[in-house]
Amino acid sequence: MYNDTVLDHFQNPRNTGEIENADGIGSAGNPTCGDVMKIFIKIEDGRLANVKYKTFGCAAAIATSSAASELLIGKSIEEAEKLTREEVAEALNGLPEKKMNCSNIAPDAIRAAIADYRSKIGN
Ligand code: FES
Numbered sequence: 001m002y003n004d005t006v007l008d009h010f011q012n013p014r015n016t017g018e019i020e021n022a023d024g025i026g027s028a029g030n031p032t033c034g035d036v037m038k039i040f041i042k043i044e045d046g047r048l049a050n051v052k053y054k055t056f057g058c059a060a061a062i063a064t065s066s067a068a069s070e071l072l073i074g075k076s077i078e079e080a081e082k083l084t085r086e087e088v089a090e091a092l093n094g095l096p097e098k099k100m101n102c103s104n105i106a107p108d109a110i111r112a113a114i115a116d117y118r119s120k121i122g123n
Contacts, residue, residue, distance in 0.1 A: 002059060005093045009063035014070055017052045024120070026112025028105050035061045035102070039109040041072075043117060048072050048080050053109070060095055060102035067091040068106030081114050083107045 002010070022040035029036040035057030042050035051072045055065040068088045072080050085103035089095045095103060 001096055001099075002063070003093050006060065006063045006095065009066040009092060010059040013055075013062055013066040015052050015066065015073070016054065018054065019050055019052050022113075024113040024115075024117030026109045026114070026116055028108030028112055030057070030061070030101060030105055032101065033058070035105065037061065037065050037105040037109045039065075039069075039106070039113045041110070041113045041117065043077065047074060047076050051110075053106075055105070057105065058099075058102055060099040061105055063092055064088045064095070064103040064106050068110065072110060077114055077117075080110055083110055 019040035019042050023043045024041045027036060027038045037053055037055040039053040041048055051069045053065050053069060055062050071087060071091055085100060085107055088103045088106055
């Protein structure tokens with residue numbers, strides 16, 4: 001069902017874990033299955049200098065979390081906020097149509113983390 005890129009990210013997820021003293025933390029879940037992603041961001045000079053996450057979910061949720069973290073590191077806050085599930089799926093060379101909902105988690109979680117960051121800096 002999954003291509004080799006998805007399987008690679010699922011079996012060897014990149015950037016997993018937590019960031020101590022993260023500048024922003026956000027969570028998002030898939031209400032249909034209960035899978036969740038918690039994401040931690042470090043901001044330097046308006047860019048995402050580091051991104052880590054913990055995802056409890058299906059293979060697609062873990063693979064999309066991993067691919068999203070790679071896409072997000074180095075992006076400006078404004079660029080990161082615009083991350084779409086299509087971009088994440090594209091970075092994985094595609095996902096089965098019925099697993100596309102699983103790729104909502106990372107864009108939703110990063111927006112929550114950025115909102116948390118903005119609320120902390122009062123912006
Ligand atoms: Fe829950 Fe994929 S089945 S995120």
